[in-house]
Amino acid sequence: MSTIQKTIFTNGLTLVTERVSGLRGLSMGIWVRVGTRHEQSREAGVSHFLEHMLFKGTTHRTALDIARQVDRLGGEFNAFTTREYTCFHLLLLDRDYRFGLEILEDILLNSVFDAEEIERERKVILQEIAMVDEAPEEIAQDYFLECIYGRHGLGKSILGSESSIRRLSRRDILQFFKKHYSPEQVVFAIAGNISHSKIKNQIRRLGKGKWGGRGSVKTSRRLPWVQMSESGKAKSSRVAARARNSRNRSASAYFPTLRTPPPKFRRGTWWISRETEQAHIVWGVEGPRYDSRDRIAAYLLNTHLGGGMSSALFQEIREKNALAYTVYSSLSPFIDSGVLSIYSATLPARVPHCLKLIEETIERLTREPLTDEQLSEVKDSMKGGILLSDDSVEARMFSIGRSEVFGERHISVEELCEQIDKVTAVDIRRVARKLSSGGRSVLVVGPRPSSVVKKKLRPKFLKR
Numbered sequence: 001m002s003t004i005q006k007t008i009f010t011n012g013l014t015l016v017t018e019r020v021s022g023l024r025g026l027s028m029g030i031w032v033r034v035g036t037r038h039e040q041s042r043e044a045g046v047s048h049f050l051e052h053m054l055f056k057g058t059t060h061r062t063a064l065d066i067a068r069q070v071d072r073l074g075g076e077f078n079a080f081t082t083r084e085y086t087c088f089h090l091l092l093l094d095r096d097y098r099f100g101l102e103i104l105e106d107i108l109l110n111s112v113f114d115a116e117e118i119e120r121e122r123k124v125i126l127q128e129i130a131m132v133d134e135a136p137e138e139i140a141q142d143y144f145l146e147c148i149y150g151r152h153g154l155g156k157s158i159l160g161s162e163s164s165i166r167r168l169s170r171r172d173i174l175q176f177f178k179k180h181y182s183p184e185q186v187v188f189a190i191a192g193n194i195s196h197s198k199i200k201n202q203i204r205r206l207g208k209g210k211w212g213g214r215g216s217v218k219t220s221r222r223l224p225w226v227q228m229s230e231s232g233k234a235k236s237s238r239v240a241a242r243a244r245n246s247r248n249r250s251a252s253a254y255f256p257t258l259r260t261p262p263p264k265f266r267r268g269t270w271w272i273s274r275e276t277e278q279a280h281i282v283w284g285v286e287g288p289r290y291d292s293r294d295r296i297a298a299y300l301l302n303t304h305l306g307g308g309m310s311s312a313l314f315q316e317i318r319e320k321n322a323l324a325y326t327v328y329s330s331l332s333p334f335i336d337s338g339v340l341s342i343y344s345a346t347l348p349a350r351v352p353h354c355l356k357l358i359e360e361t362i363e364r365l366t367r368e369p370l371t372d373e374q375l376s377e378v379k380d381s382m383k384g385g386i387l388l389s390d391d392s393v394e395a396r397m398f399s400i401g402r403s404e405v406f407g408e409r410h411i412s413v414e415e416l417c418e419q420i421d422k423v424t425a426v427d428i429r430r431v432a433r434k435l436s437s438g439g440r441s442v443l444v445v446g447p448r449p450s451s452v453v454k455k456k457l458r459p460k461f462l463k464r
Contacts, residue, residue, distance in 0.1 A: 004400060004410045005196035009207025012184025016404045017199055018191040018396050026094040026192030027397035030104055031405050033187075033255050034180035035084040037153025045160015046168055046176045048081040049125060053173060054088065055079070056117040058110035063117065066103065073099065083154050084255070084335060085405050091394055094192050101202050104188075108181070109211055118170050126166075129159050136280045136445050137326075137343065139272075143464065144282040144341065144443040147270050152263040154334060182214040183207070185255075189401030191393045255335060262336040267439040271449060271459035278345040279446030283358050285435045287331055287338035290406045294434070295333060296419055297427045298340065301435075302331040304370065304378045304428070305361065306342060312365075316357050317344060323354050335406065340435055348447050352456040355442065365432040369425035383417045 006016045035047050055077075056063045070077045075092035088107070090100050132138050142157050149155030159165075183206070190199055265286040288294045306313045306329030317327045327344040346354045370378070389395035390413045403410055411419075444459065 003196075004412075006404075006410070007196070007200050007207075009183070009204075011207055011209060012182075013203075013207045014187045014404060015196075015200055015203060015207075016187060016189050016400050016410070017194070017196045018400050019193065019195060020191055020393055020396060021193050023193055023391075023393055024093055025091060025393045026097055026100065026190070026194060027089065027091050027393040028097075028100045028104060029087055029089040029187075029189045029397050029401050030108060031187040031189055031401045032086045032181055033084075033185040033405055034086055035082050036156045036158050037083050037260060038180060038255075039153065039156065039176075042164075043168070043172060043176060044156060044164035045125070045158075046173060047086060048158050048160065049121070049165065049168060050173055050177055051079045051081045051086050051088070052121045052125065053113055053118065054107045054111050056121060057112055057114055058106045059112055060106055060110060061103075066107070069099070069103065075100075077103075081158055083156070083158065085402075087398075087401065089394070089397065094194050097192075097194055097199070098202065101199070105203070105206060108186070109206075111177075113170060113174055113177075115170055118173065122165060122168075125159065126162060129162055129165065132159060136274060136276050136278075137345065139274075139464075140280040140282050140443060140445040141341075141343070143270075143272060143445065143462075144284060144441070145339070147268065147443050147462075148266050148284065148339070148441050149263045149337075150266055153260050154263050154337060178212075178214050181211075183211060187401060187404045189397050189404060191396035191400065265337065265438070265441075267441050269442045269444075269457055269459040270462050271444045271446075271457070272462050272464050273448045274445050274464075276446050279348040279351050279444050279449075280343070280345045281351060281354060282341055282343050282443045283355060283440060284339050284341035284442075285440050286438050287340035287435060288333055288431075289336055289338050290333040291408070292333070292338070294427075294431050297423045297431045298331055298338075298435070300378050300382060300420070300423055301365070301428050301431055302329050302340060303382050304365075304374065305329040307378075307381060310377070312361050313342060313344075313358065316361055317354060321353070321357065323350050323357070348449055349453060351444055351446075351449070351453055355457075359440070362432065362436055365429060366436055367429075369429045371425075375425050375428075379420055379423070383420055386413055386416060 003019045004016065006014065008014050039046055055066060057066070061069070066077070070090070070092070073092050073096050075090060075096070077090045079086065079088040088104065090104060092100050132142075146155040146157070188203060288298050292298070304312055306327060308314065311329075313327050313329060317323050318325065324344045324346045327342070329340065329342045332339045332341070342358055344354055344358075400410060442457075442459075449457070449459075
């Protein structure tokens, strides 16, 4: 049995913990409400660059010290950047929690951004960009978002471009850090066999005052869906309802520095010519945003479409028609938008046939509800994945951290499974109709198509 508790300190810093008994591992994370969509055009890639730099030395530790101290304890320290948030996560034994908190605090408050380290890491990121440029699947996914979101921040590459990374200065990185890494934008999320009060007492100093001149963003007080008390019990439903309404009114209540309006989803068919063996297809429609009531039904729809080897698209495209080796679907909800996408790779001449099967599968779901057997299978699959991940402190930390970043009510695994069980086949059909009603977008990355394929698809050719 786990217990989720939360504290918001006077300077806006949030601590959320989940106590999980019986496990020796402890997962700790710093979540920052900043990502690629917060960047100005001249700053493209700075969120990811900054993520790298927080591992590169503090006033107390060199980059090698950080690596050695974590390795010596058998721990794992890593990070990732998304379009809307950044996460630094540390896995270690629960007995070493003081060290974990100390090193997370150190990189957050005392990173030095050494000029030589910046130049060294710049070369590493340029190599990362070059590596992705040789991975057509990743290129297709990135370019698809660029096509559907255009110049909006959600359409930007997380890595930035070669030219933007070469252009970023130490001053640019420091300015971005001071603007966005302020306490009210930071969530400490911790999962493992340790008490909330013990963690709170250790980081109390972080919850007071400003951090090295990093002031608070002027914004209204963020209200979580359910404010957890020290006992872990939720406050009144009136508070929860007020918080929900506040959240629905403005995404900036949870992302204080978010100044961009909601994106407009662009429809179209695009083709980027690349000398690859296969054509890499991304087909997509506008999906539910993160706080949508349809999100669980959409995840079930996504699981049915392309969530495994028994999924509808895998069976139709690979098993029955042998058109592709890889086919899967993904659901990506954002704070004010979302995307349901399908990826596959096939021979260029077979792209129209592959797209036809994708759209026939979607269309069938808008007409015919899932059978009782299909609905049971997809629910069991989704609940099984959730229950298996519940045995992992890392999965629990990611869950509570992400929920807090988006202002989502923290719920137990048991309640989540109950919500899944309440979804009906009619709900899934309704969501399929809603998602497909706005039209679809298609991007293909591969060799220039034949005249026959061009005639069938009539794509707009993009230069890259």
